Ligand SMILES: O=C(O)CCC(=O)C(=O)O
């Protein structure tokens with residue numbers, strides 16, 4: 001049986017300039033002083049915003065994040081022109097249920113009606129002791145799918161399904177990495193695999209990674 005866990009998408013049709021624009025805004029945000037960033041820090045009432053002390057399995061991650069909600073992920077800008085305020089409705093044609101399952105292709109669509117998807121900007125500052133810290137400790141993503149746009153620095157590693165060996169995910173310019181989450185693994189009866197992964201840091205370069213987590217209210 002074919003096993004699917006993590007893959008990169010190229011020729012996806014998302015204009016490069018949109019990605020670069022978000023990269024630029026993210027850089028400008030994280031380059032600000034800690035004092036400035038903490039003005040938009042997440043709190044008990046609002047879980048979105050800046051956060052610099054996330055833990056994975058009780059160990060502090062070497063990263064800063066900014067989380068925000070996309071109110072309706074089926075609405076996207078009609079063009080890449082920043083002055084064009086027109087929106088286009090993107091019909092959700094995925095995820096199609098795994099081939100050969102005998103179930104209708106739109107089997108999963110209804111699961112996303114009450115979705116709680118959110119976007120995250122990850123920023124990994126250079127780390128003076130990279131052998132002692134991780135940008136994100138080993139974990140699996142809980143939702144359906146995670147879409148990642150990493151920069152050219154690299155650092156994401158996936159535990160190979162066969163033997164758990166850490167394999168770096170090589171940055172491919174303008175590609176999107178797709179990570180299968182736990183929900184998708186369960187829905188597909190283990191055909192799709194939620195791979196354990198982590199992010200290593202380095203002493204010289206900062207790393208930025210845009211992330212969109214597609215999650216639903218668990219059923
Ligand atoms: O920065 C990355 O490449 C991945 C981050 C990640 O695994 C996560 O936020 O769940």
Ligand SMILES: [Fe+2]
Nearest residue numbers: 139140141197
């Ligand atoms: Fe993750």
